[in-house]
Amino acid sequence: xxxxxxxxxxxxxxxxxxxxxxxxxxxxxxxVAVRITExxxxxxxxxxASHAWRGETARNRTMxxxxxxxxxxxxxxxxxxxxxxADPGTPTGLLIRAGEVVAGVDLARERRAAHRRTAIPExxxxxxxxxxxxxxxxxxxxxxxxxxxxxxPWLELRPPLPLAEVRxxxxxxxxxxxxxxxxxxxxxxxxxxxxxxxxSSR
DNA sequence: CTTTCGATAGTCT
DNA sequence: GACTATCGAAAGG
Numbered sequence: 001x002x003x004x005x006x007x008x009x010x011x012x013x014x015x016x017x018x019x020x021x022x023x024x025x026x027x028x029x030x031x032v033a034v035r036i037t038e039x040x041x042x043x044x045x046x047x048x049a050s051h052a053w054r055g056e057t058a059r060n061r062t063m064x065x066x067x068x069x070x071x072x073x074x075x076x077x078x079x080x081x082x083x084x085x086a087d088p089g090t091p092t093g094l095l096i097r098a099g100e101v102v103a104g105v106d107l108a109r110e111r112r113a114a115h116r117r118t119a120i121p122e123x124x125x126x127x128x129x130x131x132x133x134x135x136x137x138x139x140x141x142x143x144x145x146x147x148x149x150x151x152x153p154w155l156e157l158r159p160p161l162p163l164a165e166v167r168x169x170x171x172x173x174x175x176x177x178x179x180x181x182x183x184x185x186x187x188x189x190x191x192x193x194x195x196x197x198x199x200s201s202r
Numbered sequence: 203c204t205t206t207c208g209a210t211a212g213t214c215t
Numbered sequence: 216g217a218c219t220a221t222c223g224a225a226a227g228g
Binding site: 040042049050051073075076077078080082093095097115116117118128129130131171172173174175196198199 | 219220221222223224
């Protein structure tokens with residue numbers, strides 16, 4: 001079975017089903033690799049926290065397409081990347097929130113240093129979705145990339161982690177649908193970001 | 203460790 | 216003009 005089929009099969013379920021499956025897998029881009037330690041699930045039109053909730057726009061178009069594509073958006077001057085899963089028409093995304101840099105540490109540190117004056121501990125290089133994309137050099141121009149058909153290993157699937165190593169809780173910074181525990185992380189991993197409640201509007 | 207607050211820029215109303 | 220699926224610095228425990 002080709003890797004392409006493996007990935008396509010692995011991403012076939014609903015967002016909360018697939019999300020923990022990505023923990024421990026490795027995301028490669030531009031000479032840096034990150035082992036995923038934290039993921040959030042954003043489900044289709046029924047999830048009021050999802051960008052897709054209010055329908056298709058120019059920004060979220062990729063989420064409405066086939067699974068295995070990368071959905072990249074920008075906000076607050078940072079980029080966040082999602083892996084699209086499920087079937088076309090049910091726009092679901094998996095936000096990659098944090099990871100451990102396992103290759104290209106010097107380059108990752110260089111990219112981070114451009115936006116920070118103080119020293120960065122190694123386990124914090126890819127802690128937080130904006131920091132992770134900065135380490136990897138992912139920008140809005142990577143939106144729509146098909147991870148299944150890329151010649152290099154974009155997303156290197158690893159065997160699923162034992163359930164005992166996985167924790168879950170509410171999503172970070174999300175003001176709606178607070179009751180669902182759709183953030184998943186590897187228990188005890190230092191690269192996992194700390195929980196932040198949504199800031200009250202106004 | 204925690205909380206709070208301002209900066210930030212792209213998207214949508 | 217108002218909103219964020221954010222970040223880092225600063226201040227407090």
